[in-house]
Amino acid sequence: MNVSLRTHVGDLALQNPVMAASGTFGYGLDLVEFCPPERLGGVVTKGLSPKPRRGNPTPRIVETAAGMINAIGLQNIGVEAFCRDALPELRRRNVLVVVNVFGETQDAYLEVITRCERDEGIAAYELNVSCPNVTAGGMEFGHDAGTLMSLVARCRASTSRRLWVKLSPNAPYLVDTARAAVDGGADALSLINTLRAMAIDAVARRPVLATRCGGLSGPAIKPIALRMVDEVHRALPAVPLVGIGGIESGRDVAEFLLAGASAVQVGTAIVRDPTAALRIAGELEAFCAAHGVADVTELIGGLTC
Amino acid sequence: MNVSLRTHVGDLALQNPVMAASGTFGYGLDLVEFCPPERLGGVVTKGLSPKPRRGNPTPRIVETAAGMINAIGLQNIGVEAFCRDALPELRRRNVLVVVNVFGETQDAYLEVITRCERDEGIAAYELNVSCPNVTAGGMEFGHDAGTLMSLVARCRASTSRRLWVKLSPNAPYLVDTARAAVDGGADALSLINTLRAMAIDAVARRPVLATRCGGLSGPAIKPIALRMVDEVHRALPAVPLVGIGGIESGRDVAEFLLAGASAVQVGTAIVRDPTAALRIAGELEAFCAAHGVADVTELIGGLTC
């Protein structure tokens, strides 16, 4: 059976629904030997800030049951180095690039976008709004609908490229936040980012991570992510969604599509296995073939009840 | 090394910190062959309502990565049958009994408590506030600080027994909710209940559970539960906490105590293994002995940073 894996996130065409998630695929070229980025639906860059960032002290990662907690602290090479060192090659390879953007102030987000606007080859921006908003006392941008809407609106005004907003599962009111992002001008929503979590070393009597808490990802969170995609999809059926959280197999992708996602991102699975995103795309094709799905878009929002 | 496992939740003395969580140990006597309830720190009953309840249609449970989702729908024998059939034997065995109470209206909570007040042998009530409040359009009692405070205050007025409130991890503002419960008169807080989650059968294109969503429990959620205990403990250091979520070993118990819990409850581990609570108490003792902890209460809130 010939399966079409092509999908769209809003008006953006993807050759298949499987993208690499931010923070687990470097700047798109780091894992070329294992997973040629041009064969994925797209790649989301590590979160970029206006200037390079050192990130948090170590330990930054800890394994948990079917998951991991990270507190990388958004270490990155900065938007300038990305545009200079990675973007040209990504363009040459025809990779669908989504730039993950974050800042500690609204201006910082705008700075990253403004720098990116000077170059070709970026399909969309994905705003990571799970970072502490320094001007609002450290509360995450994604936690208050009003703040979020104003951030998104300012970003919207600064670019005609597609704007995705990546929702935080820690936000108090998921659907309100989703709506605020859309009202601010988001073209699509990515969900979910990591869940705030903690690991403790009982012998040392200390938190394992240097920052005490971090973000939980991996298969452990998949049931929560699916529920959130389903919830947002039912509240805002017209809004394109990108499903994220614990995806490890082609069948997992199908689950997210059925819940209402138009595409997905794979994070922790890549940390476990650098070839994962490609393998998962292959498994999705096999799943479709085995179950008579000629066109993967049939699955999107396709729950029968 | 001689280890003292005795602990207190507020003024309530427990012979050890390991209790059986609500919904996984029946009414206290169901697993006597595997785990004599009188040897535990205490047992929390399945949630009791004024009348027996049938619960949700099946499927009601599904396994997930290092977790399970349940949507039992609070099936229970009703408070009357509990007081009549189980409580006398629990009393005879000197079991520390905590009655888990829920209702779809405030009055229903009060009804359960009022019935229990007629009998001896109940150490505390634990209010399960993760149930849909029918008079408030189905929102959970635990999701709105005002509603919660008024519920707790009414229950407080109806009993001089200890009142615990079991926090929902799905509540928008954890610390606000915790504070509302304490302001309403709670003696202690249990946390956490299950996280809203969903599983999808990609082949059948249906949610696995008859109710679409359910509550995620098990090791998968431990890092989230630890973070929540830590967060509430730091915000409200004087409030006794009972830690719950994914506890599988004595070392896990130590982690919750270090995060600030005075005792813990074990749920899914009992579902996996009916002897689990007793085994875990034994492991806790061994852990203490191996690490020079003469008195388990040394661990409570004992993180060094």
Place this chain on the structure above:
Amino acid sequence: MIARHDLPVRVIARSELSPTCFRLELVTGEPVSAAPGQFGMLTCGDGLDPLLRRAFSLAGVRPHENGAIVEMLIKEVGRGTGLLHHLPLGAALRLLAPLGNGFTLADGSGDRLALVAGGIGLPPVLFAAEQLAARNVAFDLYLGAASSAELLEVGRCRSAVEVVGGELVLATDDGSRGEAGFVTAAVERRLAAGRRYLRALACGPTPMLAALARLGATRGLEVELSLEEPMACGVGVCLGCVVELEDGRFVPTCKEGPVFAASRLAARWRA
């Protein structure tokens, strides 16, 4: 009630029964006594993946040294059964058993029993057949499967039936062996031809059980069904495995079952 235990067990033998099914033998350190229709909850390894135990009917229990050998017949359908299929011999597992009730085995009076098994529903039926043979209680055994290759343990079934002079009826959906069509049709044909049974004891796929429940209702035959609801605890506390009874109650299959008189089940089982 026979006491329930959490038994440390070791895999001492395994053999292939069909392209998808295998026999697993577990040795315990203490005696086990169990009744046909009872089951056990078996760990599939020692980690968190999978998290829960898996339910398997006991296909037989025999004494061995100071303990017993517990036999299971298992179909590989997913991760847990896949792990069990590939564990090295000697692997240590834990088995919570015996759980649940069991079939009502006849007391020898009057008509024969009908034992009916579909596919991997054979284990409790085989256990019953071998016990009945040992007690010399008469029965016929109906064994159905999708195809010849999936008819399990035909030799043992035949031996058991022969002891009591009963009939072994084989049926395959594709007609590759025995009578063609569903095993329930084979039962129905004999009932229609006047054969009488004291009671039918059955385990197999839900549609087969429902067909038998209907047959029982129409023909006035008492039918006991061994149900398979997804289970988490196996000991009646999680309330995950409930089935609806005629009187509207939801009862845990693992504790009040897995065997139920068809007439006790909610009406849709017989409709």
Place this chain on the structure above:
Amino acid sequence: MIARHDLPVRVIARSELSPTCFRLELVTGEPVSAAPGQFGMLTCGDGLDPLLRRAFSLAGVRPHENGAIVEMLIKEVGRGTGLLHHLPLGAALRLLAPLGNGFTLADGSGDRLALVAGGIGLPPVLFAAEQLAARNVAFDLYLGAASSAELLEVGRCRSAVEVVGGELVLATDDGSRGEAGFVTAAVERRLAAGRRYLRALACGPTPMLAALARLGATRGLEVELSLEEPMACGVGVCLGCVVELEDGRFVPTCKEGPVFAASRLAARWRA
């Protein structure tokens, strides 16, 4: 850079080295070429528990049929290493290798190399020793452990050292074999007595590495340390395993290391 691969491997041999350590040999289907100091990320089974691969230094690589045998020396400290310790022979795993850089092996000019291993830090040092012996480059080998029983592979170490006429220095914290005290003290004594080295290559517990970094700073000895930061991906993308350099940057150990010149590391390593 030597190409990185995700290699399907099988466990073909395992032997005990000490009460806590064992040797694992993995066979690959394709040739592997790796340098001492490089490592691999190995799955410990095929499920989600544990979720992440584990990092192990390569202790040696030799051709085998159409592929290679990769050798590891492993200390059982937790779930992953416990699983590896008990997997049946023949078990299929995946190995991402070779990863990271390696030690700078001398080009044969001038002074000897000092190879220093503490406890389970031996594998990359042993790999280096055997390669140096094969190339006839002179070195001394310092091997330290808590006690005699935990001195690993002393025979192989001795053979390698003898090829190049170097010294094998054994040291145990409890004095149960060789010189008593830390292995770094044994190095220091020889430096103090006038022995000169081109460079020291070391792997072992962090305090040992820090002591050696200080020694190098004081004595003007170039020291290369193989670091062990907790790793998740092993390939430079998660940024979990970073170490702070002298210039303040955080670089991933798995990609820019695991071997670093001590002088490049943040000052606290030498303080």
